[in-house]
Amino acid sequence: MIKKILCIVGCLLGATLQIAAQTIDSLYxxxxxxxxxxxxxxxxxGDPCGFIHYQNKYQMFWWGKVESQDLVHYQEITPFVMTGENIDMSYFTGSVAIDKHNTAGFxxxxxxxxxxxxxxxxKKQMQGISFSHDGKTFQYYENNPVLDIGSTEFRDPTIFYYKPTKRWIMVVAKALEKKVKIYSSPDLKHWEWESDFGPYGDQEKSWExxxxxxxSVDGDWNDKKWVMVVSVNWAKEQYFIGDFDGKEFRLIDNHPQEPLYVDKGMDYYASRTFRDYDFTLTTTTTMGWVATWDYAQLVPSTYGKGFWSIPRNLQLKSYPEGLxxxxxxxxxxxxxxxxxVTCNRELAVGxxxxxxxxxxxxxxxxxLDFDVEKSNVFGVNLCVGNGRKVTISYDTDSYNLVIDRTNCTDARIxxxxxxxxxxxxxxxxxxxxHLYVDKSSVELFANDGxxxxxxxxxxxxxQTGIELFALKPGTNFSFKGWMLKSVWF
Structure with a gap:
């Protein structure tokens, strides 16, 4: 009888595990x-909302939470971390910090x-805080908001601790004024305005x-600069290089007037850098939202909407035109x-x-490496099949790189x-x-990033085909390719 019961239990458990495995298999x-x-x-x-490295883990929030040991494999912890809020409010983009010395009293x-x-x-936008002892459930602070200027366009705070002044810093966007407002606080609850930065660079629609x-500059940590990244026009990011003293962000001398874009593609937004609260990292790493608001809610994925970029290490490097x-x-x-797979040869015409x-x-x-000393127009077609493709072409005379996805997707977007x-x-x-091709995206890093x-x-x-093309002979290239394993199974 016991053996029969154990057999039934074992069969039921095996069936449950099989169903679970099938669900995971089909889901991913x-x-x-x-x-x-x-x-x-x-x-x-949507937007990354608080990226930290703490307790030897990369912890990432979108007001859901995911963790990673290696920034390759992910463990989703919960789809929503917030609790205790007023039903008449919603949570917008923000950030997370570790209060190492209990400055806030939590x-x-x-x-x-x-x-x-x-x-x-x-429709007002105000800044609030929540706190957590386990990093999984955050309790709404009863005296919120901690910062309210009576605006409907005041959003997306990033907070971090600035050791020289022993104060917390908040940078937050005054969106339609194209400004970043800088505040400081001793306790994360009481904030004092320090300065505004902007408008500057791309000022077309909004800053977020x-x-x-x-x-570091050229890998030398004795020479450091501050970088401010701002998402603009609900479509791109621009960055600024300068100095910061805990109160003001000032641009370096000879900073260009024209915008410096973080990503020149069509779908990169709202990136965040990891703040290191273990003080063990030797790199500054970022990830962004792979989307554009024009169609972010209309894409054809069935699991839901949206995903994040591959993680990228950031550096500042000197060029003839500047940092x-x-x-x-x-x-x-x-x-x-x-x-x-590796290959070295001359590009064939056509x-x-x-x-x-x-x-x-x-x-x-x-x-892919291409010799460009001979005049030519060449490139690569990706996602080729059924009469569709995405084209990346390069003109050696104008230095113009063009991405054409006008006939790429099999969906109506x-x-x-x-x-x-x-x-x-x-x-x-x-x-x-250097290209990373995934099921629904491409990330292209040209000239070492x-x-x-x-x-x-x-x-x-x-649509898995790849093509190379050239208008004229004489362009040599080298090719390395790797298949990439799924991180889900």
Missing amino acids: KEKYRPLYHFSPKEGWI GKDVYVAAYTIFEKET CPDLFQL RLIQIPVPQLEMLRYNE VNKVDFFTPSENSYELD PKFSRVEHAKVVPINGKLRL KDVFTFLTYPGVS
């Missing part, structure tokens, strides 16, 4: 689900989230989601590689199928058919294109 094999970018199990994911080493409170009736952090931000994919991603690297699905990495271009100057007679292009694709499942 949905048509457009990224295989190595983070996306939630279901539902909406306890030592407590998590404190700062965010924008959106008041549904008045500011971040402010320090980077520029460099973005390098984190090296941990190399653990996903398999089936390496459009030619790449028959030496033939992925069965869009989950791969390419590292309003305002998705677009072309983007930017000037990309070759380095030492070569153009390097000086020029970056992120864009969505949403191709059909059979």
